[in-house]
Amino acid sequence: MKFTFIGAGAIGGVVGAYLAKAGEDVTLVDINEAHIKAIQDKGLAIETLDETFVVDVKAKTVNELLDEGGELDVVVLAVKAQHTQAAVENIVPLLTENSVVVSMQNGLTENVIAEIIGEERTIGSFVNLFADYQEPGLIQYGGVGAMYIGELDGARTDRIVEIERRLQAWGNAEVTDNIYGYLWSKLAYGAILTATATVDEKMADTLDPIDNREMFVEVATEVLKVAEKVGVEPLGFNNWEPNTVYPKGKERDWDAINEQFDRIVGLLRTYKKVKTGIWRDLAVHKRKTEVPFHLGPVIEKGEKFGLDMTLTQKILDMIVELEEGRREMTKENIEELKTLSEEKYS
Structure with missing residues (x-):
């Protein structure tokens, strides 16, 4: 699996950093050019309660992603809720019939995503972690919470199980049959x-x-x-x-x-x-x-x-x-x- 995080701030940056640290194929994408430039030059620093570590991870601006083209596999959408529609519409040309978009956002953004690309390519997630973007290239990770992912119809599919397995690099992510709950x-x-x-x-x-x-x-x-x-x-x-x-x-x-x-x-x-x-x-x-x-x-x-x-x-x-x-x-x-x-x- 190849993970593309659209939004490399608090949630996207933290989860993406842990996956990259574990050796997963991760690309961080953000409209904040200074943030992306800092990651490209020095890596992404995650400051936790106990330590600060730096991860060497691929990073692109939104324009770089769109200009380079190519097909996306697993897209993790981690932008603010108000930017959901525009972010998804931007990447539609890069999606295949097997691509999937996982919403790691607050609110009921899964419904917005599904209206654009269909429920069959949309996965919901519940993420409760405390993190803040501090400055370009640095995110403060304030405390581990919980993460649940689920198909919108509650099915336990091969893809949801595989994504769950990969997310263990972050922590105890679990599949649920009641993501809306x-x-x-x-x-x-x-x-x-x-x-x-x-x-x-x-x-x-x-x-x-x-x-x-x-x-x-x-x-x-x-x-x-x-x-x-x-x-x-x-x-x-x-x-x-x-x-x-x-x-x-x-x-x-x-x-x-x-x-x-x-x-x-x-x-x-x-x-x-x-x-x-x-x-x-x-x-x-x-x-x-x-x-x-x-x-x-x-x-x-x-x-x-x-x-x-x-x-x-x-x-x-x-x-x-x-x-x-x-x-x-x-x-x-x-x-x-x-x-x-x-x-x-x-």
């Missing part, structure tokens, strides 16, 4: 983490206070109710258990919920990366986030089902206001969300 679960957990990006605080410090947690639970519940309506059974990962937060018709067990949050906070405190990539986009890079492409489709689906998406919509509105400079990144944002949650759900 992980994707929707991550959307719910991700909505919570998105809310933490509205303040200039560590994720763990925002999730830790008991009096913040009811609001976070209601945020996740809004998303999980949409998943229920579309017929998806969300699955747990890395101390996150969606059925504890939203027990579907049963009363919440707040002891269990608080124990879950305590475990999540404890895990987050072990990571080198302490704030979300969304926070970094807003506070460091001063650029638009991919949040509208994560939460927007969820809100749209929820409203079609007649569900109340007030909190999710408010978080999206806050992020857009932060992007546009119409809101400050302060603790008052969390207090505003808590007040809204109490008004709607208490």
Whole structure:
């Protein structure tokens, strides 16, 4: 197999580096010319909690990839959600009937990819790892999470098993027959983490206070109710258990919920990366986030089902206001969300 990573930032850079380190045939592709030039000249450096290692890996700009042509085998798409359509359309001429595109992105981008190249050439993946692009040629890898890959129809095919085997170079990647269960679960957990990006605080410090947690639970519940309506059974990962937060018709067990949050906070405190990539986009890079492409489709689906998406919509509105400079990144944002949650759900 030959792996072509479209997007060599946090996720694509880390996973691609580990595969290349293990001897797999890997090419990293990115629109960031300075990043690609640094990789070509010096290799890709991955800074972990324990060490920094450098991998000699093939790297190309998008224009170089397209100009050189050739056929692509396994494409790993690791671009921001808002760039999915353009990235896939760019490489369509390089795909064969046996090519496959694996989405290692946030949101429900598998649907966008499948609309362009067909479900038979699309593989979904759930990736939960904490990493940040630091500078050209350097990515900070803040903590190992989880990875699941799956055919969109849940089948256990030869190709999915072979990709799983190769991904062991990164870590414990597993095949699942319910990839959408992980994707929707991550959307719910991700909505919570998105809310933490509205303040200039560590994720763990925002999730830790008991009096913040009811609001976070209601945020996740809004998303999980949409998943229920579309017929998806969300699955747990890395101390996150969606059925504890939203027990579907049963009363919440707040002891269990608080124990879950305590475990999540404890895990987050072990990571080198302490704030979300969304926070970094807003506070460091001063650029638009991919949040509208994560939460927007969820809100749209929820409203079609007649569900109340007030909190999710408010978080999206806050992020857009932060992007546009119409809101400050302060603790008052969390207090505003808590007040809204109490008004709607208490």
